[in-house]
Amino acid sequence: MDYLWRAVDIEELGPVWAALFHEYWPDYHRWWLREGEGPRPPYWESRKALEAHMPELVGLYDQLCELAGGGDHAARFLSFWRPPPYLSGCSQAIWPGREPVMVRNYDYSPAAFDRLIMRTNWRGRRVLGTSDGLWGLVDGMNDAGLAVSLTFGGRQVVGEGFGVPLILRYVLETCTTAEEAGKALARIPTHMSYNVTVLDAKRHFLTALMAPDRPAQITHAAVATNHQKSVEWTDHARMTATVERERFLLQRLTLHVEPEEKFIGAFLRPPLYSTAFSRGFGTLYTAVYRPRLRHMDLRWPRGIWTFSLDDFVAGEKVIHTPDRVMVKTPSRT
Template identity: 25%
Template sequence: MTKVHTDITQFRGSHYDFGYAQGLWLQDSAVLRNRQDSWRMRKPRFQSDEYDAKRAFMQFAPGIWDELTGMRDALSVPMTDVLRDFGHYRVNMKPSGCSILTGADFMVRNYDYHPLTYDGRYSFFQPSDQGYAIIGPSSRVTGRMDGMNEKGLVMGYNFMQRRKPGDGFVCHMIGRIILETCATVDDAIQLLKEIPHRGSFSYVVLDRNEETYVVEASPRAVEVRQSNACTNHFELLQHENRHHLDDSKRRIHVIDKEASQSIGAHDAFRLLNDKDKGVFSDLYKSWAGTIHTTAYFPKELKAWFALGGDQEPVVFDFADWLKGSDVAAESIHGELDTHLGIANRD
């Protein structure tokens, strides 16, 4: 077992100042050192064109471009380096797992991936210049792997496949842009139809109107369906699926069976987080081990978070935070059944 932790970060202010503050933190962080070391071992198989990236950000999320500019200034590095490590435009993604279950007023999600990619940062951000306030775990610092915004829109995404990538944003940046710019599921669906996609993912969105939509998105097509559960295969874009879907279909079968009777939020959390229920995964070497379980409540603006399995969640009151009450805790702790490295540790 490896002990892991997630730092809680809280920021109110402009995107540029947020980026600058993150850059200062990165200067002495294990996250940046591990990211740079990974490029010494392997050459990036993508190009970060500053002009194209800026044009895309200015169309869909100009505030995040300001954030990247602040990071550049704090780190004193070329913008191409910032885009390579934190821009999430035209970069390549490894395969991953993930499972999502929703009810009328909650979303529960397992984030399944490789520990060495994990930031270990849970972010509260309230922009003063543009965009909605967001709560949720960060991915590659600027992205969000799941989360909720001040309007009660909740988002999580699941990997589908990485064949034939397109010129566009990767999942964690698309997730961030959804939360920062969309107030409802209808807004999110429209954005996902317009934004360019690098890879193939399903984005699950829920708002205060109690309806969940699964948006199946690839570089070639976007389709929308209603469902309260999602793992790692498309139902509509089946021609885009991987060939090996046994584990994905096994997990969706477990979820559908247990959730067939109006399951509540606590039981849904236990279904995904308990190691003996059949959804939690220890496949860390295969880039598909469960690192955290989250839950979001759009009507109450509350969030739950747990690192590792068989955990009771830490509860955050996002509504109180939006009124100016800072969270007292500085970090969250847990354990993973792996000896692999963790990105936020030396």
């Protein structure tokens, strides 16, 4: 399967972001309305939620709504408040070397994914990451050397809260350390259960187990897959092999020390690498974050695309996403 990926540099909000929004909006609009308009909250409620929980983003949100055309549906969508439920797979871990590295696989449907790497400087802080919803992020880092990544938490409960990609954007726009990020993740409501792992430039890390129906738990876990303290959704756990992936990563981190590249390479092979695209849980990419260096790699079994937060190069690449695992050392493309 070949997909076009884009890397865009948006120092300031303006025509570039507006063009991207109008390109993606028809598909996002259909997704946002898939349950009908009734379950989606009104604009006033969505904006009020942002003012209450992420006030630092309200000015940015208003700019985005204007660039999107000022429509009611677009504004409600961009708030990320009580969006439709969505599920993903994903594995993530912190490799504890001299320069700790965050590694993650993003397992999701290729038909419902931006395939967009974005560097922004919207509030005086540079942020680089993998886009979702055109300003949310599923993983990323900022110029303070803080990196974040999410996995689905393996629970069916849906409640009052934000879609987690906007919460990751908020963390990277407003936090500089893992401790600050943990406090933000503990207080901001999420509409579904997610595990968010954070690594900062001082080598501190944590994983927040977030949920809409109970307080977030801040842990020192270096590994997160698709359950929290225990498996609560058995069918999903079995389908995604969340327990097996967690055990595999924990064994690699605790039973023996291995080089960084070997640890990263394990994400490009089973049991971490998934080809379950027909069920919406195929591995779309592996991301490698080195927050102290402010570098990010996107990896696939056949290639690597490297980005620097400080020396970012925009561009496009057609990436081959294999529907069967190719056990081969990736070459830079």
